[in-house]
Every structure is written in C-alpha cells, then in structure tokens.
Amino acid sequence: MSVQKLAIEGGVAVRGTPFPTRHLFGDEEKQAAVRLFDEAIQSGNAFGYGGADEQAFEKEFAAVMGGGFADGVNGGTTAVFAALGALQLEAGSEVVVSPITDPGGVMPVAMLNCVPVFADADPRTYHMSAASLASVVTPRTRAVVVAHIAGEPADMDGILAVAKQHHLKVVEDCAQSHGTRYKGQLTGTLGDIAAFSTMSGKHMATAAQGGVVFTRHEELHWKGRQFADRGKPFGLTPPPGNVMAGLNLNLNDLSAAVGRVQLKKLPSIVQRRHDGGEAVKQGLAGVEGVALGWQEPGSYCTYWFLRVALDLPRLTVSKACFCAALAAEGIPSMVAYRHIQAEAPWFRERKQRWCPWLFRDRVTQEPAFPGAIAATDMQFNIPFHENYGPVEIRDIVEALSKVARAYRR
Numbered sequence: 001m002s003v004q005k006l007a008i009e010g011g012v013a014v015r016g017t018p019f020p021t022r023h024l025f026g027d028e029e030k031q032a033a034v035r036l037f038d039e040a041i042q043s044g045n046a047f048g049y050g051g052a053d054e055q056a057f058e059k060e061f062a063a064v065m066g067g068g069f070a071d072g073v074n075g076g077t078t079a080v081f082a083a084l085g086a087l088q089l090e091a092g093s094e095v096v097v098s099p100i101t102d103p104g105g106v107m108p109v110a111m112l113n114c115v116p117v118f119a120d121a122d123p124r125t126y127h128m129s130a131a132s133l134a135s136v137v138t139p140r141t142r143a144v145v146v147a148h149i150a151g152e153p154a155d156m157d158g159i160l161a162v163a164k165q166h167h168l169k170v171v172e173d174c175a176q177s178h179g180t181r182y183k184g185q186l187t188g189t190l191g192d193i194a195a196f197s198t199m200s201g202k203h204m205a206t207a208a209q210g211g212v213v214f215t216r217h218e219e220l221h222w223k224g225r226q227f228a229d230r231g232k233p234f235g236l237t238p239p240p241g242n243v244m245a246g247l248n249l250n251l252n253d254l255s256a257a258v259g260r261v262q263l264k265k266l267p268s269i270v271q272r273r274h275d276g277g278e279a280v281k282q283g284l285a286g287v288e289g290v291a292l293g294w295q296e297p298g299s300y301c302t303y304w305f306l307r308v309a310l311d312l313p314r315l316t317v318s319k320a321c322f323c324a325a326l327a328a329e330g331i332p333s334m335v336a337y338r339h340i341q342a343e344a345p346w347f348r349e350r351k352q353r354w355c356p357w358l359f360r361d362r363v364t365q366e367p368a369f370p371g372a373i374a375a376t377d378m379q380f381n382i383p384f385h386e387n388y389g390p391v392e393i394r395d396i397v398e399a400l401s402k403v404a405r406a407y408r409r
C-alpha cells in the first residue's frame with residue numbers, strides 16, 4: 001500500500017470532525033431524579049440513603065453479577081476502602097497493589113494503616129504480573145488488590161494461584177472493568193471481594209460519583225457494610241450497637257435511582273464497547289508497528305479506553321512523535337498512562353506522618369518497576385466509548401495505519 005503524506009507534514013487529515021460525545025444520561029435518568037423529588041415534595045419527606053431505590057439498586061447490581069451481595073458507596077476509592085475494611089486487616093499488614101492504576105486503588109491501603117507493596121507489571125499489559133506478585137509476598141502479606149485496567153482482565157489464574165498458595169485475600173478493583181470477563185467469568189466474581197467505581201466517566205454511573213462493593217460471601221458483605229457506615233451492626237441480631245470504627249461512605253437514593261436506569265443500559269454499553277474495540281483490533285491486524293496491546297487468553301474486553309502498543313524498533317520515530325502525527329490526523333491520545341503510583345510524591349515522600357509510614361521499614365520500597373516502565377513507554381491510550389460508530393472506528397484504524405506506514409523502518 002502506498003504511503004500517504006501525513007497531516008503533520010501538510011497532507012490531508014484522516015478526520016476533520018471531533019469525536020462524538022457519550023450522551024450517557026438521557027431522559028430516563030432525568031425522570032428517575034424527578035420521581036424522587038416529586039415523591040419528596042408530595043410526602044414532605046426528603047429522600048435519603050439506604051431507602052427503596054438504594055436497596056433495589058444493590059439487588060439489581062448483584063443480579064447483574066450473577067448473584068451475591070452489593071453495597072452502594074459514594075466512590076470507587078471508597079469502594080476499595082470498604083472492600084479492604086471488610087477484610088479487617090491488622091495494622092501493618094502488607095497489601096500488594098497494582099503497579100499502574102489510579103491512586104484510588106492504592107491509597108485506601110495506607111489509610112487503613114496497612115503497607116502498600118507494589119508488584120511490577122507484565123510489560124505487554126498495564127496489569128500486575130503473577131510472577132511479580134509472588135516475588136513481593138512476605139510473611140506479613142495478607143491481601144492483594146488487583147486492578148483490571150482499561151476494561152481488560154488481569155491474569156487471574158496466575159494471581160489466584162499465588163494468592164491461594166500464600167493465603168491472601170483477593171480484592172478485585174473493577175473501576176474500569178464493568179462487564180469484562182476472564183475465561184467466561186465476570187471480573188469482580190473471581191476474587192473474595194470487588195470494588196467498582198460508578199462515577200460518570202465509567203461504563204455506568206450513579207449520577208456524578210459513586211461506587212459498589214460486591215462479594216459473593218455474605219459475611220464479607222456485612223463486614224463491608226458495617227465498615228462503610230460507621231460500624232452499624234448490619235447483619236447482626238440482636239443489634240449490639242456500633243461494632244467497628246468506620247466512616248460514612250454511603251451512596252444515596254438519588255444516585256441509586258439514576259444507577260438503576262444505568263444498569264438497564266449497561267449490557268448495551270458493554271456490548272458496544274466490546275464490539276468497537278474488537279473492530280479496531282481486527283482492523284489493525286497485519287499493520288506493522290502498531291496494534292492493540294496483548295491481552296490475556298480468554299479475555300472479553302469492554303475497552304474503557306483503547307490501549308495501543310507500538311513496536312518501536314520497527315518505527316523511525318518516538319512514541320511522542322507518533323502521537324503528535326496521530327493528533328494531526330484528528331485522533332487525540334493520551335501519550336503516557338504513567339499512573340505508576342510508586343513514583344508519586346504521596347508514596348515516595350511519605351510526608352503524612354501517620355502509620356504505616358511510621359512503623360514499617362518495608363515502606364522504603366524503591367521504585368524499580370521495569371515492567372511497568374516498559375509498559376507505559378511502549379503503549380499509549382486512545383479515548384474510547386460506546387458511541388463510537390463504524391466511522392470513528394474506521395478513522396482510528398486508518399489514522400494508526402497511515403502513521404505506522406509513514407514511519408516504518
């Protein structure tokens with residue numbers, strides 16, 4: 001195929017129009033909110049939390065997961081916090097965390113006076129590798145928080161095997177992986193307990209912010225609920241008063257009412273993201289130098305964004321130059337998903353002088369994460385959502401192919 005002149009060098013851009021917006025919320029969400037206000041005005045009673053809508057949302061969320069227990073909370077970060085809170089870890093316990101993830105998937109460990117210990121990434125993905133998990137386990141390790149990034153599942157067979165061997169509890173961070181499957185099973189059903197984010201940038205939303213703690217284990221569910229609402233004696237009879245120290249992490253009925261509408265839309269959102277991402281993957285087959293990143297065998301991906309891998313030795317330019325050329329073709333990207341939390345000042349500098357920084361030498365773990373660095377050096381992200389249709393997918397494939405051909409070594 002002939003090499004076309006790149007837009008960055010004065011050629012015609014592949015795409016001249018902005019990408020479509022998501023339109024995540026429609027009239028149904030608005031009506032759900034209006035219904036709650038109407039009821040409140042009519043009855044004279046303000047809506048609150050833990051009422052009919054929140055209870056229904058939790059039941060419906062659990063049903064989507066194939067059964068189990070769901071607790072609505074007010075964020076993805078607080079969902080991770082409550083999931084870990086349910087495990088009742090002793091202060092100073094080590095918790096292995098993912099190398100490349102949102103701070104909300106790591107900071108809750110420190111907030112519980114436990115020690116976050118970073119595993120390294122499989123450089124072909126953004127995920128924790130099972131081998132690296134095994135290498136950082138010590139006699140003090142009690143749990144692992146594994147993030148499924150970009151709507152792609154981590155190596156759960158490997159991670160669960162290491163966890164089993166060392167008796168570790170497994171928290172799945174599914175903030176980016178609603179509807180994602182690993183060997184046929186939904187992410188969030190593979191470990192002991194899972195945390196979802198439902199803020200408005202995620203696959204589905206409970207209005208602006210929110211999250212869900214999901215588990216198939218009833219006892220963990222009640223512990224998580226207690227922790228997420230100031231130790232109220234949920235699940236206990238007779239109620240003996242507040243049974244543990246916790247914060248108020250509750251969701252609320254207004255957010256849950258919106259979330260119930262969103263849950264109905266979720267299957268279609270998941271399907272369209274999956275189909276769109278797969279179409280990009282197929283479209284790039286045979287193009288040298290660029291592809292969607294390697295995925296675990298048995299992955300059903302729901303593409304929170306597109307993770308693009310460059311074969312840099314086959315290209316004449318750096319990743320930054322490649323992305324600049326792509327932008328000129330009308331395809332914006334995030335050049336570096338450098339969410340390596342071990343590099344962040346809050347972890348490196350440990351200025352907040354509370355436990356666990358005070359009593360564990362292990363927190364001096366130096367960032368030496370060649371896998372995570374290679375993963376973020378060789379890959380970049382293209383924003384993506386369910387409203388990208390055949391034209392957007394064609395443009396993404398065409399622009400990636402055009403730039404890769406122009407810069408082929």
Ligand SMILES: Cc1ncc(COP(=O)(O)O)c(C=O)c1O
Binds near residue numbers: 147148176
């Ligand atoms: C992997 C991961 N974990 C946790 C969070 C935190 O979720 P929230 O922003 O709802 O607190 C995010 C947010 O994007 C995330 O991507």
